[in-house]
Amino acid sequence: xxxxxxxxxxxxxxxxxxxxxxPVTRYNNSYIVPNQSFPGLQSNxxxxxxxxxxxxxxxxxxxxxxxxxxxxxxxxxxAVAIAFAREGADVAFNYLPEEQPDADITTQHISATxxxxxxxxxxxxxxxxxADLVARAHxxxxxxxxLVSNAGYSRYHSFIGNMTTAQFNQTFETNVFAPFYLVRAAxxxxxxxxxxxxxxxxxxxxxxxxxxxxxxxKAVLANFARGLAKQLAPRGIxxxxxxxxxxxxxxxxxxxxxxxxxxxxxxxxxxxxxxxxVELAPLxxxxxxxxxxxxxxxIWAADGGTGDF
Numbered sequence: 001x002x003x004x005x006x007x008x009x010x011x012x013x014x015x016x017x018x019x020x021x022x023p024v025t026r027y028n029n030s031y032i033v034p035n036q037s038f039p040g041l042q043s044n045x046x047x048x049x050x051x052x053x054x055x056x057x058x059x060x061x062x063x064x065x066x067x068x069x070x071x072x073x074x075x076x077x078x079a080v081a082i083a084f085a086r087e088g089a090d091v092a093f094n095y096l097p098e099e100q101p102d103a104d105i106t107t108q109h110i111s112a113t114x115x116x117x118x119x120x121x122x123x124x125x126x127x128x129x130x131a132d133l134v135a136r137a138h139x140x141x142x143x144x145x146x147l148v149s150n151a152g153y154s155r156y157h158s159f160i161g162n163m164t165t166a167q168f169n170q171t172f173e174t175n176v177f178a179p180f181y182l183v184r185a186a187x188x189x190x191x192x193x194x195x196x197x198x199x200x201x202x203x204x205x206x207x208x209x210x211x212x213x214x215x216x217x218k219a220v221l222a223n224f225a226r227g228l229a230k231q232l233a234p235r236g237i238x239x240x241x242x243x244x245x246x247x248x249x250x251x252x253x254x255x256x257x258x259x260x261x262x263x264x265x266x267x268x269x270x271x272x273x274x275x276x277x278v279e280l281a282p283l284x285x286x287x288x289x290x291x292x293x294x295x296x297x298x299i300w301a302a303d304g305g306t307g308d309f
Contacts, residue, residue, distance in 0.1 A: 023304070029263045029273050031248055038153075038254040042074035042102050049248045051078040052278035053109055058086030061289045065089040066141035068134065070124060070182070071151030073102040075249030076199060078109075079277035080148055080284045085110040085117070087285055092118035092137035094151065102250075116141070124151055125173040130181035138189045145194040146288045147186050149179040152199060154214035156256040168213050175217035176224075183228065192236025195288045198225050200241040200299055202308035218243075222299045229297030238296035240287045245303040247275045270305035 027050070034044045042048055051074070067084050071077035072093025081091050091110050095103045103119050110117035118140040122129045138144040153174035157163045179198060186196070200222045207215030222241055229239035246252075246265045266274035280302050286292055287300065301309040 023279075024271050024273075026279075027273055027276050029266050031259070033257070033259040033262055034253045036250075036253045038155075039096050039099055040250050040254045041099065042078070042250045043105070045250070045253070049075060049250070050276040050278045051075065052082045052086075052281055053105075055278050056083050056086055056281055058083065058088070058113075061087045061285055061291075062146075063088030065146055065288065066143045067091050067146035067148060067288070068120075068137040068141075068144060068182075068186075069093040069148040069150060070178070071095065071199075073099040073106055075251065076244065076247060076277045076280055077148075077150045078102070078106045079281040080150065081106050081117075082109045083278075083281035083285050084146070084288070085113045085115040088115065089146065089288075090116040090118075090141050092120055092140055094120045094122060094124065094133055096123060097121045124178035124181070125170070127177075127181050130178060131185040134182060134185035134189065143191075144186065144189045145191060147182060147190070147194075147196045148199075148284060148288075149182050149197070150199040151178065152214075152217075152251065154211055154251060154255050156210045157212070158210050160212065163213070171213040172217055175214070176220050179221060179224070187232070187235070187237070190235075190237050193290055193293075194237045195290075196225075196228070196232075196237060196239045197284055197287050198222075198239075198241040200225070200243040202243055202245055202301065202303050202306065204243060204299070204309075206308050225299065226297050233296065238287075238293070240296060241299045242280060242283050242287070243299050243301045243303065243309055244280050245269055245275050245306060245308075247277055247280065249277055268306075269303070273304075275302065275304060 067089050069081050072081040073095035081093050107117040198221050201218040203215035204218040204222045225239050225241040299309050
């Protein structure tokens with residue numbers, strides 16, 4: 001299996017290194033969103049979202065770096081993990097235990113590049129686990145200089161009167177408290193030149209009526225990133241956030257929405273479609289790249305020209 005993945009990776013370098021791609025036609029909206037209970041599996045999608053398994057080509061921009069990525073089993077997190085590995089970084093990543101089948105696939109793709117992969121399952125809503133996660137990642141990698149706080153939770157609700165306190169708490173604990181726990185634990189390990197990257201959303205500035213709790217957390221995260229960048233600047237640590245458009249990833253299959261309504265959101269984008277995880281990965285690579293040393297405190301939109309940010 002690992003040998004086949006290596007051959008696929010090498011052929012991608014040969015086939016794709018000089019090609020231009022029309023972003024309008026690179027992907028279409030032919031996907032079918034499976035109906036899954038949380039957290040679901042990307043393995044159950046047919047066709048699966050593109051997390052760069054055969055399409056991302058690296059050039060060594062992160063050689064020798066050591067990254068911790070949350071939500072690295074699938075979707076954007078897997079795309080970032082694969083991209084970082086193909087750029088030369090060793091990767092530790094977190095996921096829920098129920099997502100182990102997806103995590104194994106991520107590990108296979110990282111290992112095929114010759115970089116180290118460390119699986120660190122657990123629930124980020126647990127404060128003590130987050131502190132332990134950072135320490136374990138640091139020990140496993142022999143250091144830590146990139147933190148990608150990507151894991152998130154969302155669930156559709158048509159009316160606030162029916163939203164439970166437990167639901168509201170779960171969204172904030174996953175999307176706001178966990179990033180805080182992780183950063184608080186990580187700052188004692190991160191040397192000057194390190195990079196912290198959050199996954200925010202276009203929902204932070206253009207909230208959907210049925211995602212009010214999720215949208216609120218992403219707005220908090222965007223502001224948190226901006227303020228934190230100022231606080232950590234004297235330490236030489238850069239902080240940024242990526243704000244994607246609706247991306248075809250596993251979270252969509254557990255929100256309670258339909259294939260057609262998600263396609264409709266894609267048609268509203270100037271490109272006429274939703275984004276795929278691999279299309280966001282280069283932005284995370286750029287923000288982690290030490291050559292990009294003056295970029296901090298910003299929310300970087302990858303929204304297909306919608307102009308939300």
